[in-house]
Amino acid sequence: MMIPKLLTLSAIVSIASAAPLATCPGYRVTTVQTGDSYLIADLTLAGTPCNLYSEDITNLRLTVEYQTDTRLHVLIEDRDQNVYQIQDSILPRPSSSSQNTTSQTSSDLRFTYQAANPFFSFKITRASTGDVLFDTSPSPLIFETQYLRLRTRLPPNKNPNLYGLGEHSDSFRLPVTEEGYKRTLWNSEAPYIPQNQNLYGSHPVYFDHRADGTHGVFLRNAAGMDIVIGRSDDDGEHSRYLEYNAIGGVFDFYFLAGPKPEDVSRQYAEVVGLPAMMPYWSLGFHQCKYGWPDLDHVRGVVRNYSEAGIPLEAVWGDVDYMDGKLDFTTDPGRYPREQLREFVEELHGKGMRYVQILDPGIRYKSDYGTYQRGAQKDVFLKAADGSCYRGLQWPGEVVWPDWIAPQTTEWWTTEILTFYDPNTGIDIDGLWIDMNEASNMCADTTCLSSAQESRRSVPIPVRGQTHLSPRAAADGKHIGLPNRDLFTPPYSISNHYPSLSSRTLFTNITNSDGTSQYDTHNLHGLTMSMSTHRALLSRSPTVRPFLLTRSTFSGSSKYAAHWFGDNFSSWADYRASIRQLLSFSAIHNYPMVGSDVCGFNGPAQEKMCARWAVLGAWHPFYRNHADVSAPDQEFYRWGSVVAGAARKAVATRYRLLDYIYTGLHYASKTGEVLVKPLWFLFPEDEETYGIDTQFFLGEALLVSPVVEDDVQSVSFYLPRSVWYDFFSHSVLDQSSGGQTITVEGVDWDSIPVYIRGGSILPLRLSSPESPEDGGEGKGQKQAMTTKEVRERDFEILVAPDEEGKARGRLYLDDGESMEVGGRESEIEFLWEGSGSGGGRLEVRGVFGYETEVRVRRVVVLDDGRGGGKKVVEGGGG
Numbered sequence: 001m002m003i004p005k006l007l008t009l010s011a012i013v014s015i016a017s018a019a020p021l022a023t024c025p026g027y028r029v030t031t032v033q034t035g036d037s038y039l040i041a042d043l044t045l046a047g048t049p050c051n052l053y054s055e056d057i058t059n060l061r062l063t064v065e066y067q068t069d070t071r072l073h074v075l076i077e078d079r080d081q082n083v084y085q086i087q088d089s090i091l092p093r094p095s096s097s098s099q100n101t102t103s104q105t106s107s108d109l110r111f112t113y114q115a116a117n118p119f120f121s122f123k124i125t126r127a128s129t130g131d132v133l134f135d136t137s138p139s140p141l142i143f144e145t146q147y148l149r150l151r152t153r154l155p156p157n158k159n160p161n162l163y164g165l166g167e168h169s170d171s172f173r174l175p176v177t178e179e180g181y182k183r184t185l186w187n188s189e190a191p192y193i194p195q196n197q198n199l200y201g202s203h204p205v206y207f208d209h210r211a212d213g214t215h216g217v218f219l220r221n222a223a224g225m226d227i228v229i230g231r232s233d234d235d236g237e238h239s240r241y242l243e244y245n246a247i248g249g250v251f252d253f254y255f256l257a258g259p260k261p262e263d264v265s266r267q268y269a270e271v272v273g274l275p276a277m278m279p280y281w282s283l284g285f286h287q288c289k290y291g292w293p294d295l296d297h298v299r300g301v302v303r304n305y306s307e308a309g310i311p312l313e314a315v316w317g318d319v320d321y322m323d324g325k326l327d328f329t330t331d332p333g334r335y336p337r338e339q340l341r342e343f344v345e346e347l348h349g350k351g352m353r354y355v356q357i358l359d360p361g362i363r364y365k366s367d368y369g370t371y372q373r374g375a376q377k378d379v380f381l382k383a384a385d386g387s388c389y390r391g392l393q394w395p396g397e398v399v400w401p402d403w404i405a406p407q408t409t410e411w412w413t414t415e416i417l418t419f420y421d422p423n424t425g426i427d428i429d430g431l432w433i434d435m436n437e438a439s440n441m442c443a444d445t446t447c448l449s450s451a452q453e454s455r456r457s458v459p460i461p462v463r464g465q466t467h468l469s470p471r472a473a474a475d476g477k478h479i480g481l482p483n484r485d486l487f488t489p490p491y492s493i494s495n496h497y498p499s500l501s502s503r504t505l506f507t508n509i510t511n512s513d514g515t516s517q518y519d520t521h522n523l524h525g526l527t528m529s530m531s532t533h534r535a536l537l538s539r540s541p542t543v544r545p546f547l548l549t550r551s552t553f554s555g556s557s558k559y560a561a562h563w564f565g566d567n568f569s570s571w572a573d574y575r576a577s578i579r580q581l582l583s584f585s586a587i588h589n590y591p592m593v594g595s596d597v598c599g600f601n602g603p604a605q606e607k608m609c610a611r612w613a614v615l616g617a618w619h620p621f622y623r624n625h626a627d628v629s630a631p632d633q634e635f636y637r638w639g640s641v642v643a644g645a646a647r648k649a650v651a652t653r654y655r656l657l658d659y660i661y662t663g664l665h666y667a668s669k670t671g672e673v674l675v676k677p678l679w680f681l682f683p684e685d686e687e688t689y690g691i692d693t694q695f696f697l698g699e700a701l702l703v704s705p706v707v708e709d710d711v712q713s714v715s716f717y718l719p720r721s722v723w724y725d726f727f728s729h730s731v732l733d734q735s736s737g738g739q740t741i742t743v744e745g746v747d748w749d750s751i752p753v754y755i756r757g758g759s760i761l762p763l764r765l766s767s768p769e770s771p772e773d774g775g776e777g778k779g780q781k782q783a784m785t786t787k788e789v790r791e792r793d794f795e796i797l798v799a800p801d802e803e804g805k806a807r808g809r810l811y812l813d814d815g816e817s818m819e820v821g822g823r824e825s826e827i828e829f830l831w832e833g834s835g836s837g838g839g840r841l842e843v844r845g846v847f848g849y850e851t852e853v854r855v856r857r858v859v860v861l862d863d864g865r866g867g868g869k870k871v872v873e874g875g876g877g
C-alpha cells in the first residue's frame with residue numbers, strides 16, 4: 001500500500017505547469033479475475049508518475065459488475081480503499097448481491113478494455129447496435145490524491161445531444177461551444193441563478209440521446225468537479241469529448257442502457273432512490289414572502305386572496321416569524337406565539353396549510369436553548385482548536401450542525417417535536433429548509449477572525465468529545481486520504497466564488513465520522529434533508545412529510561421537494577424556469593419542483609407576472625415567493641390582469657390535480673417521469689432535441705407557453721400526432737408530420753396546451769368555467785382548497801388518436817398516508833371508437849379506495865372524422 005507523502009506547494013505548482021496531459025503514464029492491468037457477471041482487475045501506474053496536481057496513486061482496483069440487463073457498474077478505486085467514497089448511509093448503493101446474477105451475455109451493455117500499450121482504457125458498447133457509448137481510449141486515466149481526470153470520446157463529426165449535470169440555468173441540451181463548455185459541481189449560494197455557474201445542487205448524471213437509443217452515465221462522486229464538453233483534434237476526427245476533472249472521490253460509474261429516454265431516467269432512480277410521494281395538498285397553490293412585517297399582514301394576505309377569489313392552499317413563513325432570525329423562536333411583538341397558533345388553527349379550519357422555514361446556521365449564543373442542547377449533545381462542527389466552527393448567517397454569528405453525526409438527527413428531531421408540538425407549539429404542515437449549501441455570509445475566509453472579537457464575550461462551549469483528527473479517522477475505509485491540502489487544493493475548480501471555502505463552511509473541517517467537508521460539502525443539503533425528513537416522520541409517523549429544500553444532490557428527491565432558488569423577476573428567468581424544470585424532472589428524476597413564481601429578486605412587472613402565474617400552474621410545485629427587497633407580488637395586487645390570470649390558472653390546475661397526483665404516484669413508485677421534454681415521447685424526431693421552452697406534463701398534455709417578452713404570440717413545435725386544444729377542444733391533425741405553428745392573440749391569462757391524441761384525462765368538476773363541457777359545470781362554485789377539490793366528481797375526457805383509440809389512468813388514495821395499504825385505486829380507462837362516432841369505454845383496475853365521488857360524465861372529443869363531440873352523462877363510480 002502506498003500513502004503518498006505531502007508535496008510541497010512549490011513542487012506542485014511547478015509540476016502542474018510543466019506536465020502536459022500526454023506525459024501522464026496512465027495505468028496497466030496486472031491481474032484479472034472474471035466471472036459470468038463480473039470482472040475484477042488490479043491496475044498499476046504504467047510509468048513515471050506525472051503528479052499533475054498532486055500525487056499519482058500507484059495501485060488501483062477495477063470492479064465491473066453486470067448488475068441488471070440495463071445497468072453496468074464500473075468502479076475504479078484505490079486498492080487500499082482510503083480515498084473517500086460517499087457513505088452508504090447517505091446514498092445507499094443499489095444492492096448488487098441480489099442482482100449480481102445478470103450475465104454479460106444477457107446485458108445490453110458490454111464492457112471491453114485494453115490492458116496496456118499504451119495504457120489501460122475501456123469502452124462501453126450497446127450490445128444490440130454495436131454503438132460505442134463511452135470510450136476512454138484517447139487519454140490516460142489520472143488518479144491522484146487530489147485530482148482525478150477521465151475523458152470519454154463522443155461520436156465524431158456530429159454534435160452530441162447531452163442533458164443533465166445540474167443544477168444549472170443553462171440551456172436544457174448542454175451547449176457545444178468552440179472553447180469548450182464547463183459545468184462545475186460545487187453547491188453554492190447563487191443569487192440571480194446566473195448561467196454558466198455552479199448553483200445550489202449537484203447531480204453528476206448526464207443523458208446522451210442518439211436517434212437509435214438513449215443512455216445515461218451517473219458518476220457517484222460528491223467531490224467538487226469541473227465537467228468539460230470540449231473538442232479535440234488529437235485523433236484527426238474533430239471528436240467531441242466529455243471530461244471529468246474532480247478534486248476527490250473515486251470513479252464510480254453507473255452506465256444505464258435505456259434504450260428509451262424514459263427508461264434511462266427510471267434506471268437512474270433505481271440507483272439513487274425513487275422520489276418521495278408528496279401529500280395531495282402540496283399540489284395546491286402556495287404563497288410566501290420574505291418581509292411580511294407581522295401576523296396581521298399575513299392575515300390580510302389570506303383575506304385578500306379569498307376576496308379576490310383565488311384559491312390559496314398554503315401560507316408560508318419565511319425568517320420573519322422568528323425572533324432575531326433564530327430557528328425555533330417566534331418574534332414576540334410581530335408574530336406572538338399564541339396568536340400564530342390561533343392563526344394556524346384558523347387556516348386548518350378553512351382546509352388550508354402552513355409551512356415554516358428553518359435554516360442550518362444555529363445562533364451561537366450561550367442562553368439560546370437550541371444551541372445549548374446542541375452543544376450538550378456535541379452536534380456542531382469543530383474548528384481546528386476544538387471549539388465550535390463559526391460563521392455568519394441570518395441570525396448573526398452561528399455554528400453549524402454536523403448532519404452526519406447520529407446525535408444531530410436526535411437533537412434536531414427533539415427541537416422540531418417541541419417547537420412544532422400541535423398542542424403547545426406551531427402546528428405546521430410542512431417544513432422548508434434553506435441556505436443549506438451551506439451558505440455562509442462571511443464575505444471571505446478571514447471573516448472568522450473578525451468575528452473573534454465578538455466571541456470574547458461569549459463563553460466557549462464545553463465540548464463533549466475529543467476532537468477527531470483526520471489522521472485518526474483515516475484508519476477506516478473510504479474516509480478520505482490523510483495529508484491532503486483540504487483548504488486550497490492544487491487543482492481549483494471553477495467555483496463562482498474565489499475559493500472552495502468562500503461563502504460556505506471551511507472545507508478542512510472534519511465530520512464526526514472522520515470524513516471531511518472537502519469530500520462531503522455537496523452532501524450538506526441532502527443530509528440536512530434526511531435529518532429533517534426523519535424528524536417530520538417522528539412528529540407524524542403515518543403522514544407523508546412535506547419538505548422543501550434549496551440544496552440537493554443525487555437522491556435528494558427521496559426526501560424533499562426543490563425550488564429553483566433566488567431568481568430574478570425577469571422574462572429571462574421565466575424562460576429559465578422551463579429549462580430547469582426539464583433538467584430536474586426528466587434527467588435528475590426529481591419531479592416535485594418549481595420556481596419562485598413571478599421571480600424572487602426585483603420588482604415583478606405586471607404582464608410578466610401574469611404569464612408566470614399561468615406557467616407556474618403547470619409546474620408540479622407552484623409557489624409565489626419574493627425577497628424582502630422586492631415589492632409585494634401576491635397575485636391579487638394587480639387588479640384584473642394578474643389576478644384574473646391566476647384565478648383561471650389555479651382553476652385549470654385544480655381540474656387536473658388528480659392527473660398530476662397520479663403522475664406523481666407512478667413517479668414515486670416506478671421512477672416514471674412526470675414532466676417530459678418532447679424528445680422523451682418523440683425520440684426519433686430531431687426537431688425536438690433542442691426544445692426547452694415547451695414540455696409535457698405527463699404523457700397527455702403538451703404545454704407551449706408564450707416565451708418572449710411582452711408579446712401575445714408564440715411559435716412552437718407540434719410533433720406528429722393528432723392534437724386537441726385543451727381549452728377549446730378544437731382538433732389539429734398533425735398525424736402526417738410534425739410542424740411549427742404560430743398562435744396569435746394569446747391573452748395574458750392564456751397558455752397554449754394541447755392534448756395528445758390517444759389520451760384520456762380524469763378531470764375534477766372543480767370550477768365554474770369548464771369550456772370542455774360546453775358550460776355544463778356552470779353554477780358550480782370554484783373549489784378553494786384541495787380538500788374541496790377532493791370532494792368533487794370527475795369528468796372523463798377522451799381524446800382519440802388517429803385510430804380512434806385512447807387510454808388513461810387515475811390513481812386515488814387518501815392523499816396523505818405513508819402506507820395506504822389496500823386503500824388505493826388504480827384505474828385504467830380504455831376507449832375504442834367505432835368509426836361512425838360510437839365507441840366503448842372500458843374502466844378496469846383495482847378499486848381499494850372508498851369514496852363518494854363519482855364519474856359524472858364522459859366527454860369524447862371530436863376528432864374531425866365525422867363523429868362529432870359526445871357527452872355521456874352519469875357514468876359509474
Ligand SMILES: *[C@@H]1O[C@H](CO)[C@@H](O)[C@H](O)[C@H]1NC(C)=O
Nearest residue numbers: 035037038063064065096100
Ligand atoms: C458476483 O458473483 C460472483 C459469484 O457469486 C462472486 O464471485 C463475485 O464476487 C460477485 N461479484 C461482485 C463484483 O460482487
Ligand SMILES: *[C@@H]1O[C@H](CO)[C@@H](O)[C@H](O)[C@H]1NC(C)=O
Nearest residue numbers: 297298299300301303304634
Ligand atoms: C388587502 O386589501 C386591502 C384592501 O384593498 C388593502 O388595504 C390591504 O393593504 C391589503 N393587505 C394585504 C396584506 O395585501
Ligand SMILES: *[C@@H]1O[C@H](CO)[C@@H](O)[C@H](O)[C@H]1NC(C)=O
Nearest residue numbers: 382383384487506508509510
Ligand atoms: C483550515 O484552514 C484554515 C486556513 O489555513 C485555518 O485557519 C483553519 O484553522 C483550518 N481549520 C481546520 C479545522 O483545520
Ligand SMILES: CC(=O)N[C@H]1CO[C@H](CO)[C@@H](O)[C@@H]1O
Nearest residue numbers: 169192193194568572573576
Ligand atoms: C438563468 C437566468 O436567466 N438568470 C438570470 C437571473 O437574473 C440575473 C439578474 O438579472 C441575470 O444576470 C441572470 O442571467
